[in-house]
Every structure is written in structure tokens, then in C-alpha cells.
Amino acid sequence: MSICVKCGGRKLLCGLRRCPIEDRVAAFKIALRRSWGLEVFGSTPPAAVVGEAGWPAVSVYFGEPPDVFGEEARFYDDPTSMWGLPLEEIARRRSYMAFGVKRAKSPWELGELPYVYISAKPVDVEMRFAKAPLPQIRFDLFEKPMGPRAPLERARVVENPSVPPPLDRLIWDDVSASEAAVELYARGVDIYTIQRAFSLGLLGARHRRRLVPSRWGITAVDVAVGNWLAGRVRTLPEVGGILYGYGEYLDNRYLVAVVPGPLRFVYLERWQSGGEVAEILVKEDVRGARSAMDGGFEAARVALLEKLASMGRRGSVAVVRWIGEGYYVSVGNWQIRETVRRIQLRPMDEEYRRYVERVGRDPLDLLPRGRALTDFLS
Structure with missing residues (x-):
């Protein structure tokens, strides 16, 4: 200061x-x-x-x-x-x-x-x-x-709230908060509404309702929904080849690769400050066991599982999030979730190369020098 x-x-x-x-x-x-x-x-x-x-x-x-x-x-x-x-x-x-x-x-x-x-x-x-x-x-x-x-x-x-009917019912029900979050998501309730309901203590066994700090609640809902989606995606056919995707927002840049193989994740977060770079690495194996609990990883994971489910395919997923100095105030993990949701996965072909020329930078430059994105999945 x-x-x-x-x-x-x-x-x-x-x-x-x-x-x-x-x-x-x-x-x-x-x-x-x-x-x-x-x-x-x-x-x-x-x-x-x-x-x-x-x-x-x-x-x-x-x-x-x-x-x-x-x-x-x-x-x-x-x-x-x-x-x-x-x-x-x-x-x-x-x-x-x-x-x-x-x-x-x-x-x-x-x-x-x-x-x-x-x-x-x-x-x-x-x-x-x-x-x-x-x-x-x-x-x-x-x-x-x-x-x-x-x-x-x-x-x-001044006026009555308009609570989504599935949520209104579960507020008075006695199921676990994680089960309730998954049921609401499966019924089409917005994930951000579910996160607020979870944090405000409106889900779970009624005799144990407690307020949940927002950061904990957001990650808990991402984990519950992501695990449910992963259970569906694991049984799908593999992707036909390596797919890449790139997105950026608020000086956060995201590079994604999906390769044929079992469903698993590797998430590398790289922070740029001056000439220094700090890194956080999270790995999830084929059983869903994480090497660390990280809210950013869980937000990116649920967005990518949504994408794989919609494609009807599974694969091994690697993600690099590069954070520049322009991101000097946090706005929350929603920017990760929403940016990754908007990423289009495509083969590394001529169309992808034209895309690289259009955005003016090669997304592969986000990787540590001398490393390929798929190396993290080996």
C-alpha cells in the first residue's frame, strides 16, 4: 500500500x-x-x-x-x-x-x-x-x-421471489446437499442459483442446515456436479483424435487439449508477475482422485465435462490457464467456468492454424518452454 x-x-x-x-x-x-x-x-x-x-x-x-x-x-x-x-x-x-x-x-x-x-x-x-x-x-x-x-x-x-419449482421442493426435503445439487442441475436449474442455495444453507438434511462460506459452496457444487457428469462421460466412446481449444478473457488465457484415452484431467495454472512465473499443478486420475483441491480446476473441469457430454465423447484432458498482470482483481471462478464453456474444441488442422493467425498469438506459447500440452498426460 x-x-x-x-x-x-x-x-x-x-x-x-x-x-x-x-x-x-x-x-x-x-x-x-x-x-x-x-x-x-x-x-x-x-x-x-x-x-x-x-x-x-x-x-x-x-x-x-x-x-x-x-x-x-x-x-x-x-x-x-x-x-x-x-x-x-x-x-x-x-x-x-x-x-x-x-x-x-x-x-x-x-x-x-x-x-x-x-x-x-x-x-x-x-x-x-x-x-x-x-x-x-x-x-x-x-x-x-x-x-x-x-x-x-x-x-x-416488496414482491414475492420466483424460486425454481425443483429448488422450492428440495428446500423442504431431507436429502444431502450434494445429492440435491446434482438433482437440481439435472433438472436444468442454473448452476449459479444452485451455488447460492448451497451457500445460504437451503439444501441438505434439515436438522443440520448451516450457512456455507461462498468459496466453499461454489467449489462443493462444482465437485458434485462434475462428479455426476464424469460418471456419464466415462462410458462414452473416445474422441477420434487430438482436439485443441483456446479462449481468453480478463488477461486469463486457456489452452485445452483432449486426447483419446480414459477420462482424466491435468490442470496447470501459470501466474505471470514481472519476469517471474509461478505454477500450480492439479492432476485427477481415472478414478477421479485429485492431487489437490483447487476451485479454479473444479470450475474448468465442470465446464469441460459439459462439453464432452454434449459431444458424446470422452478423453484425457489437459488444461493450461495463464494469468497475466492485467488480472489484478479477482471477479470469481465464474470467469473460468464461463470462458471454458465458450471454448470450441477442434483438430490441430489448417482451420486451427487460421484461427491462431486471427487471434494474433499461438496458444501453445502458454506452455512451459520445451513442453507439449499432451506431455502432461503421459
Whole structure:
């Protein structure tokens, strides 16, 4: 932070193209000016974050953009609506939202608010804070940007939430949370709605319902859904040859290879900072055993299993995620999932080479020098 004090947002001593603190502060100022002191009225995107500190009693952050209503609110925190926006715009929108904070252990302590934040459509909510909301500026790759926050005194829900029927039924059922997540996904419920329901403690054995920190809940749902998809993909015919795919977003670049063979995964994450490169390697064998638990790997895995299932093929999968210095604020693992979902797998043929010319870089350059992507599967 000392370099920020010296810079004041003017000299860009950190080497970034724009000052992230200035961008965030500008969004904070707009939100605070329009939130009319202790009260905020708007629609939920929906945006709910369950914290980790002090679990099982944790802080739950309920967010909404002041004076933004209806479908427009989705663009403040809905992954499928936000994908494609630049990093600065995503951070600005998240920073504009005001968050009311309540501390609890179970969903039953939060009244009707958990149902608001699993609604299939935005819901108008009026929030009153116990004190004026204050901005907090943190920049790391674990916490998403958040706007001004304050203890929530009360919330008035103006309209009824629209909870997907399969989810509404399972909220009152007594099956395990993982089973419920898989059933909901198989019935076509959006994976992000399932993740919020899981974190807000709305799934699982009713006598053991607890709030689950968002980072844990997101990965748990990816694991459960991914394992279910893997069970289906393992019995499919092999791919006919080596397939490659490439995608990029927010200075994250993804290279994927699928080769004939049993279903297994190798995930290499490479972080670029100055002239230094740090790496994380995760391997999953044919039985589904992982060498490490990593949220980024699980997000990429579920997206690729969806793709293989839709192709009706299986194979051994290698993924390289290259993270550049332009990704200076985390937006969450949704950007991994959504970018990989959009990757097209194709043979390494003339069409692929034309694609490389069009994007202006060879995706194979993301690999460590002297290594082929398929080497990681040997």
C-alpha cells in the first residue's frame, strides 16, 4: 500500500494501465451519494456472499444496486450477463452495490432473505442499515470487489421471489446437499442459483442446515456436479483424435487439449508477475482422485465435462490457464467456468492454424518452454 500513497493514483507506479483504487472510489462515491443515508431501495441482481471468518457463525452480505430495478440489476452480479465486460467495469458495478450484513449460523435466522437471493428474477428490496455504509478497499485474488457495507437493521421485500419449482421442493426435503445439487442441475436449474442455495444453507438434511462460506459452496457444487457428469462421460466412446481449444478473457488465457484415452484431467495454472512465473499443478486420475483441491480446476473441469457430454465423447484432458498482470482483481471462478464453456474444441488442422493467425498469438506459447500440452498426460 506504500506505493499507492506515493503514487496517489496519478503516476501508475504499480505498472497497471489504470488505478484500481481510483476506479473503486469513484463507484463508492456514486453509490453513497444515491443511497440516501441509511436506506437503499433497488432490485437484487441477486448478490449474496457468505463469509468465512468465525464459521459456523458467519457474516452474510446481501447486496443490491441503489435505484436499479428489474432485469437491469442482473448486470451487477450475474455471471452469464457480465461475461465479456472489461475488468474495470465489473469492479465498478460490484463496487456500486450496497451490502447489508447480518451474522448467523443457519438460514432460518435470516427470515425470507435467502429466498430472495435464489429467485429466478430480480426482486425489489428496501434495506435499512444500522449505520451509514462504509466502503472497504481490498485487492487480492481471493475476495471479489464489494461496495459499501453496513449492518442490516431490516429489509422489506416488496414482491414475492420466483424460486425454481425443483429448488422450492428440495428446500423442504431431507436429502444431502450434494445429492440435491446434482438433482437440481439435472433438472436444468442454473448452476449459479444452485451455488447460492448451497451457500445460504437451503439444501441438505434439515436438522443440520448451516450457512456455507461462498468459496466453499461454489467449489462443493462444482465437485458434485462434475462428479455426476464424469460418471456419464466415462462410458462414452473416445474422441477420434487430438482436439485443441483456446479462449481468453480478463488477461486469463486457456489452452485445452483432449486426447483419446480414459477420462482424466491435468490442470496447470501459470501466474505471470514481472519476469517471474509461478505454477500450480492439479492432476485427477481415472478414478477421479485429485492431487489437490483447487476451485479454479473444479470450475474448468465442470465446464469441460459439459462439453464432452454434449459431444458424446470422452478423453484425457489437459488444461493450461495463464494469468497475466492485467488480472489484478479477482471477479470469481465464474470467469473460468464461463470462458471454458465458450471454448470450441477442434483438430490441430489448417482451420486451427487460421484461427491462431486471427487471434494474433499461438496458444501453445502458454506452455512451459520445451513442453507439449499432451506431455502432461503421459
